[in-house]
Amino acid sequence: xxNNGVSFxxxxxDEEFEWEEVHVPEELSIYxxxxxxxSTPAPRENIEITLQTxxxxxxxxxxxxxxxxxxxxxxxxxxxxxxxxxxxxxxVRNKWLNDDLLHARxxxxxxxxxxxxxAMIHKSRIPDQNxxxxxxxxxxxxxxxxxxxxxxxxxxxxxxxxxxxxxVQREIESQASGSGPVDPDSNxxxxxxxxxxxxxxxxxxxxSRDTSSQLFTALxxxxxxxxxxxxxxxxxxxxxxxGKHGGGSSSKGKVPVTPAEYENSREGxxxxxVANTSASVxxxxxxxxxxxxxxxxxxxxxxxxxxxxSATGSSLYVTCTxxxxxxxxxxRADSRWLPVDPIRGIVNKRQVFDPSxxxxxxxxxxxxxxxxxxxxxxxxxxxxxxxxxxYARDYTAKVSKAQGLGAGPASARKxxxxxxxxxxxxxxxxxxxxxxxxxxxxxxxxEGMPTTLAGFKDHPLYVLARHLKRDEVIDSxxxxxxxxxxxxxxxxxVVSLKTAENWMRQGRIIRSGCQPMKMVKQRAVTxxxxxxxxxxxxxxxxxxxxxxxxxxxxxLYAFSQTDLYQPDxxxxxxxxxxxFGNIDLYVPSMLPLGAVHIxxxxxxxxxxxxxxxxxxAVTGFEFKKRRAFPVIEGIVVAAENENTIxxxxxxxxxxxxxxxxxxxxxxVCKRWVRLIxxxxxxxxxxxxxxxNQAAExxxxxHWQDTQILEADEEEPGGFLVTADDIVQPFHLPSNxxxxxxxxxxxxxxxxxxxxxxxxxILMEEMLxxxxxxxDGDGYMVTDDNSVPPSRPIDLVPKTxxxxxxxxxxxxxxxxxxxxFPGPAEAGPSSTSINTRKRTARPSxxxxxxxxxxxxxxxxxxxxxxSRKRTRRPGExxxxxxxxxxxxxxxxxxxxxAVDTAPSPRILRPRAPKSAARVQExxxxxxxxxxxxxx
DNA sequence: CTGACCAAAGTAGCTTTGCGGCCT
DNA sequence: AAGGCCGCTTTGCTACTTTGGTCA
Numbered sequence: 001x002x003n004n005g006v007s008f009x010x011x012x013x014d015e016e017f018e019w020e021e022v023h024v025p026e027e028l029s030i031y032x033x034x035x036x037x038x039s040t041p042a043p044r045e046n047i048e049i050t051l052q053t054x055x056x057x058x059x060x061x062x063x064x065x066x067x068x069x070x071x072x073x074x075x076x077x078x079x080x081x082x083x084x085x086x087x088x089x090x091x092v093r094n095k096w097l098n099d100d101l102l103h104a105r106x107x108x109x110x111x112x113x114x115x116x117x118x119a120m121i122h123k124s125r126i127p128d129q130n131x132x133x134x135x136x137x138x139x140x141x142x143x144x145x146x147x148x149x150x151x152x153x154x155x156x157x158x159x160x161x162x163x164x165x166x167x168v169q170r171e172i173e174s175q176a177s178g179s180g181p182v183d184p185d186s187n188x189x190x191x192x193x194x195x196x197x198x199x200x201x202x203x204x205x206x207x208s209r210d211t212s213s214q215l216f217t218a219l220x221x222x223x224x225x226x227x228x229x230x231x232x233x234x235x236x237x238x239x240x241x242x243g244k245h246g247g248g249s250s251s252k253g254k255v256p257v258t259p260a261e262y263e264n265s266r267e268g269x270x271x272x273x274v275a276n277t278s279a280s281v282x283x284x285x286x287x288x289x290x291x292x293x294x295x296x297x298x299x300x301x302x303x304x305x306x307x308x309x310s311a312t313g314s315s316l317y318v319t320c321t322x323x324x325x326x327x328x329x330x331x332r333a334d335s336r337w338l339p340v341d342p343i344r345g346i347v348n349k350r351q352v353f354d355p356s357x358x359x360x361x362x363x364x365x366x367x368x369x370x371x372x373x374x375x376x377x378x379x380x381x382x383x384x385x386x387x388x389x390x391y392a393r394d395y396t397a398k399v400s401k402a403q404g405l406g407a408g409p410a411s412a413r414k415x416x417x418x419x420x421x422x423x424x425x426x427x428x429x430x431x432x433x434x435x436x437x438x439x440x441x442x443x444x445x446x447e448g449m450p451t452t453l454a455g456f457k458d459h460p461l462y463v464l465a466r467h468l469k470r471d472e473v474i475d476s477x478x479x480x481x482x483x484x485x486x487x488x489x490x491x492x493x494v495v496s497l498k499t500a501e502n503w504m505r506q507g508r509i510i511r512s513g514c515q516p517m518k519m520v521k522q523r524a525v526t527x528x529x530x531x532x533x534x535x536x537x538x539x540x541x542x543x544x545x546x547x548x549x550x551x552x553x554x555x556l557y558a559f560s561q562t563d564l565y566q567p568d569x570x571x572x573x574x575x576x577x578x579x580f581g582n583i584d585l586y587v588p589s590m591l592p593l594g595a596v597h598i599x600x601x602x603x604x605x606x607x608x609x610x611x612x613x614x615x616x617a618v619t620g621f622e623f624k625k626r627r628a629f630p631v632i633e634g635i636v637v638a639a640e641n642e643n644t645i646x647x648x649x650x651x652x653x654x655x656x657x658x659x660x661x662x663x664x665x666x667x668v669c670k671r672w673v674r675l676i677x678x679x680x681x682x683x684x685x686x687x688x689x690x691x692n693q694a695a696e697x698x699x700x701x702h703w704q705d706t707q708i709l710e711a712d713e714e715e716p717g718g719f720l721v722t723a724d725d726i727v728q729p730f731h732l733p734s735n736x737x738x739x740x741x742x743x744x745x746x747x748x749x750x751x752x753x754x755x756x757x758x759x760x761i762l763m764e765e766m767l768x769x770x771x772x773x774x775d776g777d778g779y780m781v782t783d784d785n786s787v788p789p790s791r792p793i794d795l796v797p798k799t800x801x802x803x804x805x806x807x808x809x810x811x812x813x814x815x816x817x818x819x820f821p822g823p824a825e826a827g828p829s830s831t832s833i834n835t836r837k838r839t840a841r842p843s844x845x846x847x848x849x850x851x852x853x854x855x856x857x858x859x860x861x862x863x864x865x866s867r868k869r870t871r872r873p874g875e876x877x878x879x880x881x882x883x884x885x886x887x888x889x890x891x892x893x894x895x896x897a898v899d900t901a902p903s904p905r906i907l908r909p910r911a912p913k914s915a916a917r918v919q920e921x922x923x924x925x926x927x928x929x930x931x932x933x934x
Numbered sequence: 935c936t937g938a939c940c941a942a943a944g945t946a947g948c949t950t951t952g953c954g955g956c957c958t
Numbered sequence: 959a960a961g962g963c964c965g966c967t968t969t970g971c972t973a974c975t976t977t978g979g980t981c982a
Binding site for chain 2: 065452501621627628
């Protein structure tokens with residue numbers, strides 16, 4: 001708030017109050033939102049006032065808010081982790097259900113008549129598809145009946161239940177304090193450690209209701225019926241229930257399975273314990289009557305200690321309420337998945353799985369044991385689908401909203417769930433998936449009107465007027481019904497509106513005579529708009545309009561009230577401009593007839609120079625600091641001028657490029673002159689003052705650093721002999737390859753011409769050395785396929801043979817390295833430079849020596865001109881293009897010799913160094929340096 | 935006991951045309 | 959010397975959502 005150029009006299013020290021003495025001009029007193037105190041009767045021109053900021057939030061409040069936030073984050077995270085762990089648990093189980101031995105055991109215990117019933121259903125026997133479907137459903141019915149009534153005894157314990165965050169947290173705390181059970185075996189959890197555990201339950205013909213459903217799914221798969229294991233994930237809710245049903249849920253007992261435990265179980269091997277939570281609804285009698293499966297330890301102690309008689313403590317609960325696990329079997333005849341509840345013996349009734357449904361029994365045992373939020377069906381191949389929509393009663397009105405929607409944290413949760421589902425979704429679609437999608441979608445459509453106010457919010461089919469957004473209106477209302485006295489309209493009647501300006505941004509214009517469909521308070525986002533509004537308001541007040549209430553209203557229009565904006569066609573090359581002197585081009589359709597858009601930067605200058613009429617094209621806006629800045633992309637001109645302008649533009653671009661090139665060339669020359677002069681001075685000094693001491697001097701560190709050494713035992717020692725040697729470290733035309741390719745013939749020709757002046761020798765030599773410092777224009781680069789730049793006559797020309805050789809090499813290297821121009825890659829120019837002064841001797845056997853700058857130093861390092869090449873010590877002799885030459889040895893033995901012979905080197909691209917190689921080189925160098933020092 | 939409602943906090947998205955200093 | 963270019967700075971408000979609590 002202190003942004004009016006006022007000067008601070010005090011440093012804000014107190015958290016709660018900030019008193020600041022400031023000097024402000026008198027006009028500032030209009031800022032009435034500040035509490036102003038005239039502390040001294042100051043002179044008019046310099047009033048001293050004290051501003052009081054709003055008292056800040058107290059520390060404790062802040063802390064509380066932070067804690068609340070942290071809690072929320074924690075709860076959300078726990079919810080997510082728990083959900084994923086439960087899903088992982090279900091997937092592991094689902095995999096176990098495919099076990100052949102388990103199938104065999106199950107089949108061996110299943111009556112043949114039931115098995116045969118399925119075998120009978122076949123196209124060849126029963127051609128009628130509907131009949132097949134009915135027969136299949138009947139067969140499943142009988143199978144389920146047998147399973148639930150005869151075969152499998154459901155224990156009232158050991159299955160997964162839903163618990164609140166607080167319950168779990170209390171449990172964790174009690175465990176942490178050591179008072180609670182730590183060993184998961186010591187509670188009511190039914191432990192299924194693997195397929196063997198499942199098979200035990202088959203043989204015992206009893207288990208938790210979760211196990212019952214899982215085994216039934218396995219049986220279906222054994223019978224060659226496509227069967228899914230369906231699970232309703234009972235994850236810890238992310239919302240706090242602190243203020244809700246009091247101690248009710250907590251008094252019903254705690255189940256010590258934490259998200260962390262689930263996580264552990266998931267991360268462990270498949271055979272690791274996958275914990276089920278126990279229902280704490282177990283009464284003592286039930287617990288004793290039913291044989292509890294003991295896989296490792298006795299649980300009786302835990303049960304007797306923990307079980308609490310309660311209203312829900314009845315085995316009825318587990319056998320009559322919606323399960324957490326159940327089965328879906330695929331009816332091939334109907335191409336449909338039929339829900340099967342093998343505990344209650346229900347087939348094809350999708351409504352009975354939602355625990356919030358209103359039938360009396362489940363109502364009695366409803367929350368908090370089962371909450372339907374995520375229902376996942378896992379198929380035999382391990383992939384899953386989100387089938388919540390099939391089972392949840394008010395999916396669109398409630399559950400989908402709970403899964404997350406719209407914006408904010410909820411939207412993040414929705415995305416998260418979508419990503420979870422994506423992770424288990426089959427990567428390819430089956431036709432039955434499509435059918436199922438349709439089915440689930442239809443369920444949503446036929447769900448019926450929501451029963452709560454919140455259910456109408458964002459409902460895909462219905463809408464209440466109260467939930468309309470600021471820019472929405474119900475057009476051509478067709479009332480579908482009433483909800484508590486409010487009219488319910490179809491969502492399709494809702495149209496979204498825009499202001500006239502916003503329609504213009506879309507390239508549309510309000511049809512004349514149309515009245516706004518809605519008036520809303522205008523928003524002022526930019527300062528200029530705000531001022532505009534204030535002005536309008538004042539004017540309205542002056543004119544005595546009382547209705548304004550200090551609000552500027554603005555009309556909103558529907559799409560149907562707009563037409564495509566068609567600007568007037570241009571005449572005589574004159575482009576129509578708006579009040580800002582440019583042209584609006586938010587969408588391509590806003591381009592006037594007969595005009596073209598040239599979206600290049602800097603093209604306006606050209607048009608201006610050519611004296612064509614043009615307008616800069618505004619394609620959008622950027623917003624900064626409450627101000628809008630137009631985004632300008634090129635210009636709009638008359639179509640007949642387009643070519644002229646573009647040609648001129650290209651020309652000017654080339655010109656600019658040329659200028660830049662010349663400038664760089666200049667810089668290059670300067671640098672080289674400086675270097676060469678420096679070297680000459682150095683040389684002179686050394687010649688003049690060199691003494692015996694000089695020979696003992698340590699090698700110049702700089703050179704040491706820039707050179708890659710080679711340990712060639714045959715040629716110990718080595719000296720900086722020539723300018724080439726010295727210059728070499730800079731010889732890193734890193735961009736050369738790319739540059740050479742990007743340079744067109746035109747430019748190379750220009751360049752060649754440019755360098756054939758008297759300085760060209762120097763220039764030519766300099767250029768590549770400087771590429772490393774240029775940003776890649778590639779001037780002076782000869783084309784890969786072109787002849788090297790023409791050379792003055794006084795140079796020894798290249799023979800045709802040499803040229804042919806050079807090209808052959810070039811082709812070779814291009815082939816091998818075209819995709820990776822390494823930093824040390826040397827292009828054609830380097831080659832031409834380095835071979836420039838070649839004598840008639842065979843090029844490859846020449847001793848590389850450069851200019852007159854011979855620098856006899858005492859450094860014992862061997863500095864071969866080919867040092868840039870990566871070469872291992874042992875293989876240097878076999879290198880193909882720098883064959884061991886006698887002259888090398890000569891140089892080695894005559895370190896101080898001034899050799900003016902040109903370098904015969906032909907640098908070729910080399911393969912990029914591998915990391916290992918770089919390391920190796922580094923080590924070699926280190927070793928060599930050490931050896932030198934000794 | 936659920937859902938309507940409220941307050942608080944947090945968040946998304948709408949907004950729609952300069953200025954000053956430095957370089958050439 | 960003057961015109962032109964570049965970079966500045968990361969907004970602020972409103973409506974809406976979510977959350978947590980109360981109450982009918």
